Amino acid sequence: MPRIPDETVEQVLAATDIVDLIASYGFDLKRQGAIFKTHCPFHNEKTPSFVVNPSHQHYHCFGCSESGSAVGFVMAHENLPFQDALRKLAAKANITIEEGEYDPEEDRRRRKITRLKELHNKAARFMHERLLKDPNAKHARAYLKSRGYGSEMAARWTVGWMPEHPDAFLDWAREAGFTGKELIQAGLAGMRDQGNASAGLWVRFRDRLMFPIHNDTTEDVIAFSGRQLREDPKSGKYINSPETPIFKKSKVFFGLQKARKKLKGFVLLCEGQIDVIACHEAGVECSVASLGTAFTSDHARLLKRYISKVVICYDSDAAGHKAALRAFPELAGAGIDVRVATMPKGEDPDSLIKSAGPEAFHKLIEHAAEFFDYLLRFTAENENLEDPGTKARVVRELAPLLQALTDKNAQEASINFVATRLGLGAEGIRGAIIQESKRRNVRRNRSVNEEADILVPTPVEREIGVLAALALQSHEVLDFLCDQTEQLLIGTEGREGEVLLRRILTIRPEVPEPAAVNIFLDAQSKGDRATLMSLLEDPTPEDPTAAATETLGKLAEQGIVRQIEGLGSRLKAADLSDGEAAEIMREIADLQRIRAESKKT
Numbered sequence: 351m352p353r354i355p356d357e358t359v360e361q362v363l364a365a366t367d368i369v370d371l372i373a374s375y376g377f378d379l380k381r382q383g384a385i386f387k388t389h390c391p392f393h394n395e396k397t398p399s400f401v402v403n404p405s406h407q408h409y410h411c412f413g414c415s416e417s418g419s420a421v422g423f424v425m426a427h428e429n430l431p432f433q434d435a436l437r438k439l440a441a442k443a444n445i446t447i448e449e450g451e452y453d454p455e456e457d458r459r460r461r462k463i464t465r466l467k468e469l470h471n472k473a474a475r476f477m478h479e480r481l482l483k484d485p486n487a488k489h490a491r492a493y494l495k496s497r498g499y500g501s502e503m504a505a506r507w508t509v510g511w512m513p514e515h516p517d518a519f520l521d522w523a524r525e526a527g528f529t530g531k532e533l534i535q536a537g538l539a540g541m542r543d544q545g546n547a548s549a550g551l552w553v554r555f556r557d558r559l560m561f562p563i564h565n566d567t568t569e570d571v572i573a574f575s576g577r578q579l580r581e582d583p584k585s586g587k588y589i590n591s592p593e594t595p596i597f598k599k600s601k602v603f604f605g606l607q608k609a610r611k612k613l614k615g616f617v618l619l620c621e622g623q624i625d626v627i628a629c630h631e632a633g634v635e636c637s638v639a640s641l642g643t644a645f646t647s648d649h650a651r652l653l654k655r656y657i658s659k660v661v662i663c664y665d666s667d668a669a670g671h672k673a674a675l676r677a678f679p680e681l682a683g684a685g686i687d688v689r690v691a692t693m694p695k696g697e698d699p700d701s702l703i704k705s706a707g708p709e710a711f712h713k714l715i716e717h718a719a720e721f722f723d724y725l726l727r728f729t730a731e732n733e734n735l736e737d738p739g740t741k742a743r744v745v746r747e748l749a750p751l752l753q754a755l756t757d758k759n760a761q762e763a764s765i766n767f768v769a770t771r772l773g774l775g776a777e778g779i780r781g782a783i784i785q786e787s788k789r790r791n792v793r794r795n796r797s798v799n800e801e802a803d804i805l806v807p808t809p810v811e812r813e814i815g816v817l818a819a820l821a822l823q824s825h826e827v828l829d830f831l832c833d834q835t836e837q838l839l840i841g842t843e844g845r846e847g848e849v850l851l852r853r854i855l856t857i858r859p860e861v862p863e864p865a866a867v868n869i870f871l872d873a874q875s876k877g878d879r880a881t882l883m884s885l886l887e888d889p890t891p892e893d894p895t896a897a898a899t900e901t902l903g904k905l906a907e908q909g910i911v912r913q914i915e916g917l918g919s920r921l922k923a924a925d926l927s928d929g930e931a932a933e934i935m936r937e938i939a940d941l942q943r944i945r946a947e948s949k950k951t
Contacts, residue, residue: 354433354447356869359421362436363865365443366420368407375427376654376685378756389683389756391427392416394647396753396787406886407864408871415807415880419868427651429601431459432872462535466596469528469536470571474562476522477510481559487511490559490579497624498704499631507561507627512576514557537573537592555589561623563590563597563641564607566652573597575604575623575641588622590641600646603638603653605630612636616659616689618715619677620699621670625663628700632708634715637663637699645677650684659687661718666693671728678721679754687760690724691715722748722764726771741772745779749786752779807880810847813908816901818851819885822870824894825861832858834902850878910945914938 369386373379379386379402390400390411399413410417416426424435440447481487482501490511494504503509513519516539523533530551533539543549558576565572573591591597603609605626609617612635620626620639629637640649653660660681664670674690681688691714693702703711719727725748726735733740748768755761765783769776810818820827832855853874860866871879891897917938921931 354436358440358445358448359436359869360860360863360865362440362443362445363407363419363421363868364863365445366407366439367404368409368420368423369402369404371420371439372402372409372423375651376658378685390414390416391651394683401887403887405864406867408868408883408886410880410883410887412884415876415884417871417880417883419872421868422872429598431463433460463596465528465532466536466594467570467572469523469532469538470562470573470596472526473519473523473536473538474508474510474560474571474574476519476526477512477560478504478508479510480513480518481509481511484511484513486513493559493579497700499627503627503631508571510560510562512553512555512558512560516551516553516556519553520551535594537594537597554591558589561604563602563604565596566603566606566610569607570596572602573641577623598648599641600648601652602641603649604641605638606652609636609638610656613657615657616661617653617657618691619660619662619664621664621673622698625699628703629663629711632703632711634708634712645673645680647680647683650680650686653681654684654686658685659689661689661691661715662721663691663693663699663715663718665698666695675725675751678751682721682751682754682760683756685756688721689718690721691718692724692727720764720767722751722768723771725751726768735772741774744772745774745782746786749779749782753783753786806877807884808847808850808875808877810850810881810885811845813901813905814845814847814851815881815885817898817905818847818854818882819888820890820894820898820901821851821854822859822861822867822882822886823890824898827894827898828855828858828861830895830898831855831902847881850881907945910941914941914945917941 369379372388375391377388377391379388380398384403384405386402386404387398388400388402389395389398390413392411393414393416395413400409400411402409408417408419409423418426420439421432421435424430424438425432428435428438430438437447481490481504494500494509520533520539523538530539533551534541537554539551539553541549542552555574555576557579559579561575561577562571563573563575564570573594573596575588575590578585578587590599593599604623608630614636616636618629618634618637620629620637622639626637626639629635638653662674662677664673670693678688693699693714697705699711702714726744729735729744733744735741735744745768752761752764752768755764765776765779768774769779817827817831821831822828854870857870859870871882874882917934920926921934926934
């Protein structure tokens with residue numbers, strides 16, 4: 351596939367303000383001097399460590415070391431490949447993308463993504479036709495009918511049926527031109543014997559009602575959720591596709607591709623696919639469900655793109671209550687107002703709509719309670735909230751949930767509500783929140799691995815790091831260092847960061863233009879980029895060339911000392927001849943002379 355020229359990338363980056371971009375995703379950026387800070391979008395944290403630098407037009411997190419340009423942010427936040435992220439920014443800036451030279455690696459990657467989407471889209475149509483027409487799918491159609499649905503609903507949602515016998519699907523895939531490798535990459539099949547390809551494939555979903563899962567923006571089918579039709583204790587009631595290059599469970603909702611077009615102020619968060627479909631069919635078309643995984647901060651951020659209010663509508667049982675408790679901190683942490691629609695006991699959205707009718711369900715949603723109101727009502731059904739000991743325990747349990755509220759006005763209102771409901775002073779509730787914060791900090795300090803997937807920056811020795819930063823901040827320094835090859839060879843050879851510095855001098859980006867520098871940074875490994883981003887946070891010296899000259903002198907002297915030490919070690923060799931020893935002594939003398947002369951200058 352043609353490569354987008356660097357000139358076009360520079361143009362897009364130059365036309366995009368990274369502060370405005372990140373703020374447009376709903377992040378509350380607070381100015382602190384010349385930078386902006388907020389909570390990191392890429393890992394959970396209580397103290398903001400995510401820095402956006404408008405002068406450099408890049409972001410860097412000092413907690414997890416994620417960093418990048420405007421394009422890098424869109425790639426990471428929306429899970430998009432480089433070219434798609436760039437095109438998205440280009441469209442906002444009204445810049446036309448002109449393709450450049452052919453990039454075979456990018457072409458292979460895009461072809462793979464395209465084939466996976468094509469396979470999923472066509473497989474959805476295949477399974478949908480099987481549901482409607484295959485005589486062996488009679489029990490699947492009967493199940494849908496028992497739930498009050500017919501072919502019209504199945505057509506609107508492309509509901510399908512995966513045949514029980516795997517050959518039916520494998521034969522179709524072969525005839526459609528898809529390879530076994532592609533079926534495996536899509537998570538639709540696997541090898542029977544990893545060490546023996548001739549053993550054939552097994553099919554992941556068999557005799558299941560199939561619900562396609564769509565990308566929320568392109569609406570491509572990217573995965574499936576299959577519901578069991580015949581009870582099998584060895585398999586789950588629902589199973590979902592495994593994660594693939596086009597499907598990340600923590601960043602996808604069932605039904606969002608439909609719901610995002612019908613939003614009227616809130617999203618209704620349900621537990622399962624049938625519930626979502628039932629809500630949409632009953633006119634509540636803002637309904638979505640997560641996919642068999644814990645509700646995550648990624649889920650919350652995805653919803654925050656579209657709305658600022660969520661109504662949780664989980665089952666009325668204990669499991670539904672616990673799921674709501676788990677979802678709340680993530681939603682509140684994203685600045686989302688959370689309400690809860692309390693279902694009658696023994697009911698879920700689908701059953702309630704069937705038994706009481708759509709109007710009753712609409713009324714229940716309209717009267718959804720504020721989260722802490724719901725929580726205290728639920729607690730009061732099983733606890734004596736007049737008992738002092740129970741009150742104290744409930745306050746301790748509520749403290750982390752109250753702390754999760756990032757909106758300080760909402761937090762203060764909730765503190766006062768809880769205090770009034772429990773007959774306690776608001777100061778006592780605030781004290782519990784402070785204690786919870788301290789406990790969290792202690793736990794965090796005990797385990798550096800609490801924050802998952804912390805990126806390890808590339809180690810760089812101090813002087814080399816200073817030169818690398820100066821070279822990316824000043825064109826004069828970059829030219830100066832490129833002319834100092836001999837001194838660099840003496841000072842940096844074999845030292846941590848040498849390769850990184852030499853890469854800057856070899857590529858010679860058009861510094862200090864932020865767009866050009868960010869193109870260079872985005873092309874580096876995550877570890878290298880994190881290191882450089884951290885170095886660039888230091889302000890540029892008033893005289894960068896003088897600072898580079900001084901640092902280069904230190905490096906050269908350190909290099910000479912290392913050479914002298916190395917030659918001294920060689921002198922101790924037992925098998926050294928007199929001539930070899932004399933030559934080494936001359937080399938040491940020359941180096942000592944060079945060192946003395948450099949000190950004079």
